[in-house]
Amino acid sequence: MKLLRELTEEQPTDSINIVEAIEAACSVLAENKRGGKVNPRGTAKDFFNNNPSLVTGAAALAISAQNKYQVNKRGTFTMHAKNAYERRMVTRIVDAMVSSKEFKIARTKFTGHSKTWVLKKV
Secondary structure (H helix, E strand, O other): OHHHHHHHHOOOOOOOOHHHHHHHHHHHHHHOOOOOOOOOOOOHHHHHHHOHHHHHHHHHHHHHHHHHHHHHHHHEEEEEEOOHHHHHHHHHHHHHHHHOOOEEEEEEEEEOOEEEEEEEEO
16 A cells, blocks of 8 residues: 555646545445445455455556556547538648648547547647
């Protein structure tokens, strides 16, 4: 748990406090004693207590993944088109930006009738 505290103290204020979240989950599990699904092999609290190194490693991976996501989020921006007219218009804009060699397309995503472009500055 010392590693988790060290990792969470280095995070900016908008980060997720993993230690507090684990302790809150354990307290909720300890308080809920009536009804619901019964786990005959034990609760999540038992798993956390029996496998501290596994939980510490998972939390460290989660924190590093969150940091990588925040860095990548700052370096990219998204353009979204909902219908055919917007798709044609945004496609022209994206093509002009890519041809200027200042941006590249990091990802193109289709959802139903909409299309999303994720652009990254070169």
